[in-house]
Amino acid sequence: MTNEILFIPTANANAVIMSRQKTIVGTYCSLSGACPSDRCHAQCNVLVEARGHLEGTMLNSDARLLDGEMSAGIGEYKIGKNVLLKAMGLGSCVGxxxxxxSTGISGMAHVLLPGASNDGKTKHAENAIRAMRDEMIEQGAVKRRIVAKFAGGAQIFKHMSLEMLQIGDRNIKSVEETLKRERIEIVGQDTGGEIGRNVLFxxxxxxxIIKYSNGKVLWI
Known part of the structure; x- marks a missing residue:
């Protein structure tokens, strides 16, 4: 059975809950003190609401069932509404x-390289951001209301050449410059460092939601 994905807003935290056959199999919580993990007591309000929603016993729940998840592979972008968008295995790449x-229309690009290419391939930052923005507008997004968040651009292979070591920094700079040039406001970012990331939007x-390869989770 395909996983169900719940978004749970509570007084203390927001959480994304992965479930299968009414059993919680994965969780991401915005507040570490309320995180529904193995170390969290059974009465955690996030877990209580999630279980109640799945079992149909929670009245007046604000929980929302997402329509699924979409993952952008390297050099790709995905667009959706009421979904969880993912860019996985980011090293020097940027999600x-x-x-x-205003509409909830969203996009996720998995940027591999800085700059632009004449062939229009979306592995480059400029091509990916412009193409994704334009397609979002075609689907009903309002141009002036589109904002951006991004993460990645780590330096995880220290043994590689200087040029390869700099690709993460160049990707970050290219993404920032493209967004500013296109007048898309940057409202959140988490970049650089030496640890890989998975990004969920x-x-x-x-x-x-940014999940580091060392297990740390950050919400922006």
């Missing part, structure tokens, strides 16, 4: 999310 708060509320 760029665009979001229109919640198209319901515009939150970005």
């Amino acid at each position: 760029v999310a665009l979001f229109d708060y 919640n198209a319901i509320d515009g939150s970005m």
Whole structure:
């Protein structure tokens, strides 16, 4: 059975809950003190609401069931509404999310290289951001209301050449410059460092979940 994905807003935290056959199999919580993990007590309000929603016993729940998840592979972008958008295995690559708060239409690009290419391939930052923005507008997004969050651009292979070591920094700079040139406001970012990331974007509320390869989770 395909996973169900719940977005749970509570007084203390927001959480994204992965479930299968009404069993919680994965969680991301915005507040570490309320994180529904193995170390969290059974009465955690996030877990209580998630279980109640799955079992149909929670009245007046604000929980929202997402329509699924879409993953942007290297050099790709995906666009959706009411979904969880993902860019996985980011090293020097950058995951760029665009979001229109007024319509909920969102996009996620998995940027591999800085700059632009004449062939229009979306592995380059400029091509990916422009193409994704334009397609979002075609689907009903309002141009002036589109904002951006992005993460990645790590230096994880220290033994490689100087040029290769700099690709993460160049990707970050290219993404920043492209967004500013296109007048897309940057409302959140987490970049650089030496640790790989997985990036998930919640198209319901515009939150970005960043899971580091060392297990740390950050919400922006």
